Amino acid sequence: METGYLIRHHADYCAIYMESDMSSLNVYGLKNIRNALWSVPNWNPPDLIRADILHNMLLGVLDHMMDWIQEFLEQHDRMNAFDHVWSRLPPYPGFTVPAKAYRMVTQ
Amino acid sequence: MRNFAKVVLGAFTGALRRKANQPHPTRGQVQEFNKAIRCVCSMTDFYLMTQYDSHTDKTISYMQEYLRGFHNTKDVFLRFRAGKGAKKAAAEAHKNLLREQSQASSSNLTMSEKAKMHQANTLERRELVDDILKEGAHYNFPKMHLISHDPEQIPKFGALGQFYTEISECMYKSLKDAYRRSNKVNVTSQIITNHTQDHTFIMKDLPIKAWAEAKETGNPTQHVGKRAQVVPMYLKLQGKLDFGTVSNLGDLERVTGLCDLVLATRTFLRGELGYSEVSISRVLSAGIRAYEALEIPVPKLNGEGFVVHHARCTGLRECRRGQSQSDWVWVRRLQASEKAGPTALNGHMLARLNVLYKLGDKAGEIYRLAHVTMQ
Numbered sequence: 001m002e003t004g005y006l007i008r009h010h011a012d013y014c015a016i017y018m019e020s021d022m023s024s025l026n027v028y029g030l031k032n033i034r035n036a037l038w039s040v041p042n043w044n045p046p047d048l049i050r051a052d053i054l055h056n057m058l059l060g061v062l063d064h065m066m067d068w069i070q071e072f073l074e075q076h077d078r079m080n081a082f083d084h085v086w087s088r089l090p091p092y093p094g095f096t097v098p099a100k101a102y103r104m105v106t107q
Numbered sequence: 108m109r110n111f112a113k114v115v116l117g118a119f120t121g122a123l124r125r126k127a128n129q130p131h132p133t134r135g136q137v138q139e140f141n142k143a144i145r146c147v148c149s150m151t152d153f154y155l156m157t158q159y160d161s162h163t164d165k166t167i168s169y170m171q172e173y174l175r176g177f178h179n180t181k182d183v184f185l186r187f188r189a190g191k192g193a194k195k196a197a198a199e200a201h202k203n204l205l206r207e208q209s210q211a212s213s214s215n216l217t218m219s220e221k222a223k224m225h226q227a228n229t230l231e232r233r234e235l236v237d238d239i240l241k242e243g244a245h246y247n248f249p250k251m252h253l254i255s256h257d258p259e260q261i262p263k264f265g266a267l268g269q270f271y272t273e274i275s276e277c278m279y280k281s282l283k284d285a286y287r288r289s290n291k292v293n294v295t296s297q298i299i300t301n302h303t304q305d306h307t308f309i310m311k312d313l314p315i316k317a318w319a320e321a322k323e324t325g326n327p328t329q330h331v332g333k334r335a336q337v338v339p340m341y342l343k344l345q346g347k348l349d350f351g352t353v354s355n356l357g358d359l360e361r362v363t364g365l366c367d368l369v370l371a372t373r374t375f376l377r378g379e380l381g382y383s384e385v386s387i388s389r390v391l392s393a394g395i396r397a398y399e400a401l402e403i404p405v406p407k408l409n410g411e412g413f414v415v416h417h418a419r420c421t422g423l424r425e426c427r428r429g430q431s432q433s434d435w436v437w438v439r440r441l442q443a444s445e446k447a448g449p450t451a452l453n454g455h456m457l458a459r460l461n462v463l464y465k466l467g468d469k470a471g472e473i474y475r476l477a478h479v480t481m482q
Binding site: 049064096 | 109110111112113114115117118119121122123124126129132136140143147150151154157158183184187188245247250251253254256257259260263264267268270271272273276414415416417434435
């Protein structure tokens with residue numbers, strides 16, 4: 001599948017791991033761990049895991065992104081403007097208006 | 108929780124807008140803002156698409172496109188990926204450089220030279236901190252890698268909604284409620300008793316509800332296997348104001364605080380409908396009905412039924428959070444043109460909905476009118 005961004009295939013992992021010595025693994029962003037699943041034929045480890053939107057996207061990547069956004073806005077001195085917009089969002093069907101400014105919400 | 112991804116892009120973009128009370132962003136800042144907005148846009152779009160119930164090759168290629176967009180623009184946030192050690196080192200280096208810079212003599216410089224030097228120093232410090240923060244930072248963490256497999260999983264296993272763990276995590280709720288009701292001492296047995304009781308009651312309720320339905324309709328399963336009726340789409344006025352307080356346009360002017368309502372209505376009747384003075388006063392004397400909301404049925408994407416949207420105008424009355432509400436609506440002012448591009452407004456204009464009312468004519472003609480403020 002042509003994607004344009006880097007999808008690391010486990011076969012590539014395996015090949016790099018076998019060929020290179022321990023010190024050069026870091027260049028490829030690999031850890032010195034031998035995957036037990038490499039020895040099983042006709043097998044694609046990523047297919048074992050199903051995409052979990054809650055833990056992977058909402059509590060994972062998007063949660064990280066909110067941190068970056070917050071730091072980005074603080075760096076450019078725009079956090080108050082963000083809170084201002086956040087507390088004044090208009091309602092529409094399927095969307096509940098947040099009652100507080102973003103920074104006031106704790107979980 | 109699910110909500111925030113729908114609005115974070117809008118709020119973020121809104122926060123980065125130029126404002127009168129804030130210093131003008133520099134050219135470099137504007138570039139950075141644009142990049143950050145594109146980055147956030149790609150990621151939220153990707154997230155919203157993972158929630159789709161059905162996919163085609165096109166939507167999957169869109170997901171890949173969004174992920175690619177994110178990876179192309181992510182370096183704008185790279186400095187915030189720095190670990191604790193890098194942050195500490197950056198703060199230390201910043202302090203040292205600041206000390207060095209302040210020790211350098213600046214006594215025999217003119218004001219403009221001092222200002223220039225100050226600017227250069229600030230830039231130097233910022234670049235140093237950026238370099239240190241960015242050096243060890245990376246996006247190489249497991250969750251970031253996992254989402255790169257999402258688009259290829261959809262053709263293999265189906266839409267991702269079925270693996271959504273929020274549904275199963277909702278099941279903890281009753282157990283958590285039972286824990287809260289316990290005295291927190293001998294918890295386990297209390298949770299088991301309490302939760303079992305709750306569960307039994309719910310299960311007993313279900314057949315009672317079914318019996319009640321069967322008694323009313325004679326057949327508890329009559330809705331099974333039938334297609335939903337096609338409902339004709341029509342707009343509906345809702346939330347009638349009390350006729351005692353509002354019975355003519357003068358009352359409505361007073362209640363809503365609109366000073367040109369009578370004048371605008373007269374102009375409309377005369378100009379658009381060609382009424383004479385006599386018939387205008389006849390129509391206006393017949394009384395009016397005023398409403399607070401307009402129900403707008405919007406067809407669902409899957410073609411089954413409608414979602415009802417409300418356009419509200421509460422006048423001076425307080426509605427949500429103590430504020431009066433007058434919703435945004437599109438108003439058509441010009442004929443639609445075939446040539447207009449997909450993003451053009453094409454004769455539409457944004458307006459605030461002020462009031463909705465119904466004029467009745469004795470001759471049997473009824474006009475449903477809305478007063479709007481063009482922006």
